Amino acid sequence: xxxxxxxxxxxxxxxxxxxxxxxxxxxxxxxxxxxxxxxxxxxxxxxxxxxxxxxxxxxxxxxxxxxxxxxxxxxxxxxxxxxxxxxxxxxxxxxxxxxxxxxxxxxxxxxxxxxxxxxxxxxxxxxxxxxxxxxxxxxxxxxxxxxxxxxxxxxxxxxxxxxxxxxxxxxxxxxxxxxxxxxxxxxxxxxxxxxxxxxxxxxxxxxxxxxxxxxxxxxxxxxxxxxxxxxxxxxxxxxxxxxxxxxxxxxxxxxxxxxxxxxxxxxxxxxxxxxxxxxxxxxxxxxxxxxxxxxxxxxxxxxxxxxxxxxxxxxxxxxxxxxxxxxxxxxxxxxxxxxxxx
Amino acid sequence: xxxxxxxxxxxxxxxxxxxxxxxxxxxxxxxxxxxxxxxxxxxxxxxxxxxxxxxxxxxxxxxxxxxxxxxxxxxxxxxxxxxxxxxxxxxxxxxxxxxxxxxxxxxxxxxxxxxxxxxxxxxxxxxxxxxxxxxxxxxxxxxxxxxxxxxxxxxxxxxxxxxxxxxxxxxxxxxxxxxxxxxxxxxxxxxxxxxxxxxxxxxxxxxxxxxxxxxxxxxxxxxxxxxxxxxxxxxxxxxxxxxxxxxxxxxxxxxxxxxxxxxxxxxxxxxxxxxxxxxxxxxxxxxxxxxxxxxxxxxxxxxxxxxxxxxxxxxxxxxxxxxxxxxxxxxxxxxxxxxxxxxxxxxxxxxxxxxxxxxxxxxxxxxxxxxxxxxxxxxxxxxxxxxxxxxxxxxxxxxxxxxxxxxxxxxxxxxxxxxxxxxxxxxxxxxxxxxxxxxxxxxxxxxxxxxxxxxxxxxxxxxxxxxxxxxxxxxxxxxxxxxxxxxxxxxxxxxxxxxxxxxxxxxxxxxxxxxxxxxxxxxxxxxxxxxxxxxxxxxxxxxxxxxxxxxxxxxxxxxxxxxxxxxxxxxxxxxxxxxxxxxxxxxxxxxxxxxxxxxxxxxxxxxxxxxxxxxxxxxxxx
Numbered sequence: 001x002x003x004x005x006x007x008x009x010x011x012x013x014x015x016x017x018x019x020x021x022x023x024x025x026x027x028x029x030x031x032x033x034x035x036x037x038x039x040x041x042x043x044x045x046x047x048x049x050x051x052x053x054x055x056x057x058x059x060x061x062x063x064x065x066x067x068x069x070x071x072x073x074x075x076x077x078x079x080x081x082x083x084x085x086x087x088x089x090x091x092x093x094x095x096x097x098x099x100x101x102x103x104x105x106x107x108x109x110x111x112x113x114x115x116x117x118x119x120x121x122x123x124x125x126x127x128x129x130x131x132x133x134x135x136x137x138x139x140x141x142x143x144x145x146x147x148x149x150x151x152x153x154x155x156x157x158x159x160x161x162x163x164x165x166x167x168x169x170x171x172x173x174x175x176x177x178x179x180x181x182x183x184x185x186x187x188x189x190x191x192x193x194x195x196x197x198x199x200x201x202x203x204x205x206x207x208x209x210x211x212x213x214x215x216x217x218x219x220x221x222x223x224x225x226x227x228x229x230x231x232x233x234x235x236x237x238x239x240x241x242x243x244x245x246x247x248x249x250x251x252x253x254x255x256x257x258x259x260x261x262x263x264x265x266x267x268x269x270x271x272x273x274x275x276x277x278x279x280x281x282x283x284x285x286x287x288x289x290x291x292x293x294x295x296x297x298x299x300x301x302x303x304x305x306x307x308x309x310x311x312x313x314x315x316x317x318x319x320x321x322x323x324x325x326x327x328x329x330x331x332x333x334x335x336x337x338x339x340x341x342x
Numbered sequence: 343x344x345x346x347x348x349x350x351x352x353x354x355x356x357x358x359x360x361x362x363x364x365x366x367x368x369x370x371x372x373x374x375x376x377x378x379x380x381x382x383x384x385x386x387x388x389x390x391x392x393x394x395x396x397x398x399x400x401x402x403x404x405x406x407x408x409x410x411x412x413x414x415x416x417x418x419x420x421x422x423x424x425x426x427x428x429x430x431x432x433x434x435x436x437x438x439x440x441x442x443x444x445x446x447x448x449x450x451x452x453x454x455x456x457x458x459x460x461x462x463x464x465x466x467x468x469x470x471x472x473x474x475x476x477x478x479x480x481x482x483x484x485x486x487x488x489x490x491x492x493x494x495x496x497x498x499x500x501x502x503x504x505x506x507x508x509x510x511x512x513x514x515x516x517x518x519x520x521x522x523x524x525x526x527x528x529x530x531x532x533x534x535x536x537x538x539x540x541x542x543x544x545x546x547x548x549x550x551x552x553x554x555x556x557x558x559x560x561x562x563x564x565x566x567x568x569x570x571x572x573x574x575x576x577x578x579x580x581x582x583x584x585x586x587x588x589x590x591x592x593x594x595x596x597x598x599x600x601x602x603x604x605x606x607x608x609x610x611x612x613x614x615x616x617x618x619x620x621x622x623x624x625x626x627x628x629x630x631x632x633x634x635x636x637x638x639x640x641x642x643x644x645x646x647x648x649x650x651x652x653x654x655x656x657x658x659x660x661x662x663x664x665x666x667x668x669x670x671x672x673x674x675x676x677x678x679x680x681x682x683x684x685x686x687x688x689x690x691x692x693x694x695x696x697x698x699x700x701x702x703x704x705x706x707x708x709x710x711x712x713x714x715x716x717x718x719x720x721x722x723x724x725x726x727x728x729x730x731x732x733x734x735x736x737x738x739x740x741x742x743x744x745x746x747x748x749x750x751x752x753x754x755x756x757x758x759x760x761x762x763x764x765x766x767x768x769x770x771x772x773x774x775x776x777x778x779x780x781x782x783x784x785x786x787x788x789x790x791x792x793x794x795x796x797x798x799x800x801x802x803x804x805x806x807x808x809x810x811x812x813x814x815x816x817x818x819x820x821x822x823x824x825x826x827x828x829x830x831x832x833x834x835x836x837x838x839x840x841x842x843x844x845x846x847x848x849x850x851x852x853x854x855x856x857x858x859x860x861x862x863x864x865x866x867x868x869x870x871x872x873x874x875x876x877x878x879x880x881x882x883x884x885x886x887x888x889x890x891x892x893x894x895x896x897x898x899x900x901x902x903x904x905x906x907x908x909x910x911x912x913x914x915x916x917x918x919x920x921x922x923x924x925x926x927x928x929x930x931x932x933x934x935x936x937x938x939x940x941x942x943x944x945x946x947x948x949x950x951x952x953x954x955x956x957x958x959x960x961x962x963x964x
Contacts, residue, residue: 049808
């Protein structure tokens with residue numbers, strides 16, 4: 001945002017539209033919508049400068065419920081549309097709302113290129129590991145063995161890991177959140193503060209087709225022992241500080257260690273600008289390890305739209321557009337005499 | 343393929359009266375630089391004041407295996423002292439740089455025409471590749487033509503010897519040697535080519551000098567050698583033309599310039615989203631150099647992203663433009679539907695090529711008319727404009743921008759591979775002669791409140807830029823309620839919105855259809871669209887000279903069609919529709935007007951010949 005004029009403080013209510021929200025009762029999308037609407041007043045942005053762009057799927061109805069500009073596009077193409085929006089007007093604050101099918105199946109190509117180009121935007125991927133809107137088929141993030149209408153005997157293909165994909169594509173900001181978790185707004189704020197493409201995977205419970213799929217780390221009794229909330233400059237501790245993540249130097253891998261008598265000397269300190277650590281964290285196999293959450297990677301780089309604008313300016317500098325002159329370029333010749341009739 | 347057994351018939355001889363125009367075809371291996379030779383010959387011809395038309399015909403492979411039949415690349419130019427509208431039916435002169443070029447092209451040469459062959463390339467290996475049992479230059483198989491055999495390869499090597507190039511690099515100069523000879527034959531100036539070579543090889547002066555030496559050597563050879571037969575210098579006088587400033591222009595250039603002009607008339611910056619595809623890439627290349635005109639170009643990851651980003655830019659307040667060819671347009675189909683549904687302006691340029699699927703990437707066809715008019719899911723009407731020639735692309739691009747911005751709709755601009763690549767002289771238009779149509783974005787809440795899907799007298803909805811306070815709204819591909827734009831699936835609303843979208847496009851103001859040549863009623867009308875203009879026009883002109891009652895109607899506005907077109911067509915007893923497809927416009931005309939339109943179809947990847955259409959006219963009136 002280039003506009004630095006102070007913005008009158010708004011309330012979450014100011015970011016709600018008059019449209020009736022039409023997700024299934026109990027859907028995790030409600031919680032995410034609330035979290036976003038709760039976050040917006042703290043960002044110092046104006047609704048009219050904010051654009052929500054979505055693809056197709058349950059999550060992609062999101063823009064209709066935000067009192068901002070919004071574009072509900074076509075399946076998989078939100079990233080491509082958003083690229084045009086941002087290039088045409090870099091002053092706009094662009095949010096992309098997408099799902100696991102939208103961003104990683106039909107739109108996987110656009111997601112990859114948006115991240116490698118580093119378009120300044122927030123990309124929120126609602127991962128529920130299922131196709132909800134089309135009634136429950138397995139998705140590219142569904143685990144092996146997922147039974148669905150299209151895989152009645154269980155899926156056999158290995159799932160994609162959204163954050164590993166994003167990192168591999170060149171993303172400079174990777175974070176994870178949980179739909180109903182109180183920390184989601186702080187993750188969203190960090191994503192917004194990052195200049196460049198901010199990739200946020202939000203674990204979102206589909207109450208109808210894939211209920212409780214994230215229970216192993218989201219259910220209350222499992223949370224402490226299975227959620228690793230990383231924070232820059234702080235040791236990677238979980239299970240109420242009783243366990244930590246350390247580096248197994250012999251195998252160049254991570255390992256879980258017990259913290260005895262508060263001694264965290266062996267525990268890795270999170271460095272959000274360290275790409276290697278980010279790789280290790282997003283690849284941690286769940287079960288043997290907790291789920292890494294929060295801002296996993298944040299290392300800004302020049303953004304795509306700023307590079308495009310800079311080059312446009314640089315090349316155009318000192319040149320006066322003159323259409324008549326442009327049309328008359330190349331090797332030309334004058335015909336002076338009057339035409340004669342054949 | 344004409345063969346040695348073919349003898350010149352009296353009919354053929356009389357079919358070729360002394361020319362007011364000359365057709366020259368340069369043919370060689372795709373690595374021989376024939377397109378370059380042709381392009382420079384075109385330039386020198388235009389500078390000599392001749393009217394001209396060109397036809398580049400090259401293989402899809404960048405470097406097809408050397409010496410093969412399918413690796414032949416040809417460039418044909420028709421130039422003369424009269425108005426030229428086609429690249430010419432049959433060449434008067436064929437330059438064949440190897441046996442394969444001779445094999446694939448000699449059949450087209452006019453009886454009595456001249457063959458210039460590089461005999462240095464007629465070795466056993468190349469003859470075998472071209473499927474010649476014996477050297478055709480030695481037998482009497484080429485007897486009905488004049489033959490000039492020169493060892494161009496050796497002559498070129500001799501000419502560039504002082505520059506110390508390797509054998510391979512030296513031989514690359516032989517196209518310039520050939521060009522030098524051609525320039526001498528037609529009394530053309532070498533200076534522009536010399537300037538061009540110096541600029542092209544600015545970083546390698548020795549290559550520039552070698553090429554210039556080859557050019558001069560070819561020219562000097564013509565001047566001093568005792569060439570046999572009728573080969574001699576021929577001056578083709580300049581064509582009569584309207585006074586003014588002229589330049590040569592290809593369709594791709596004219597579209598790029600027209601898009602820039604259109605966005606300036608609309609007072610908008612342009613966003614061009616493109617993905618490389620033959621033959622449409624040239625537009626992306628041209629526009630990427632015009633940043634000072636408010637043009638942002640974006641090479642997207644695929645065709646879908648190209649159009650989706652353009653649509654996003656339109657949503658944000660620039661004019662989104664995308665361009666492709668048939669298969670790429672198919673990929674864009676869903677996003678075109680989104681543009682129709684969200685009623686945002688967008689220009690989609692389709693440089694048609696032979697299809698279906700990958701089809702014939704470098705060959706021309708006009709078989710995407712159905713795709714342009716009908717090729718989307720749902721009732722999805724969209725204006726379609728078709729350019730008739732390279733120069734016409736300029737005005738058509740402006741027209742596409744005008745309709746898109748005034749009616750808040752995507753517009754498809756149809757050209758084809760022939761128009762995109764072909765060069766022709768263009769009288770540079772006066773930019774002040776075009777009426778501006780500045781876009782007015784809605785910036786304030788209107789009296790009575792803001793409705794994103796309110797309608798003006800043209801049924802267009804308001805264009806609101808994100809960033810505008812007080813006009814926040816959401817759009818999308820789901821059916822929306824008339825007026826508010828909120829999601830609404832109800833039966834009556836979908837009926838209403840479908841009819842609104844239909845009526846808006848049906849109501850687009852397009853100029854009345856004019857008759858290009860002939861009367862506004864009569865026995866026969868030949869109806870065309872797109873790049874068939876030249877051959878149809880010439881064929882109708884020739885037929886009328888013979889006293890036949892025939893007229894030429896050429897449609898620019900494919901959708902919606904001009905209001906008077908139905909009545910106009912019904913004034914003729916017969917309707918003939920030549921198309922480079924299997925009858926697409928013919929079917930639309932029958933559907934729209936219940937007229938007995940008869941097809942004349944050609945899908946060989948080559949443009950129509952005048953004679954083909956002339957014969958169809960005679961047969962229709964016979």
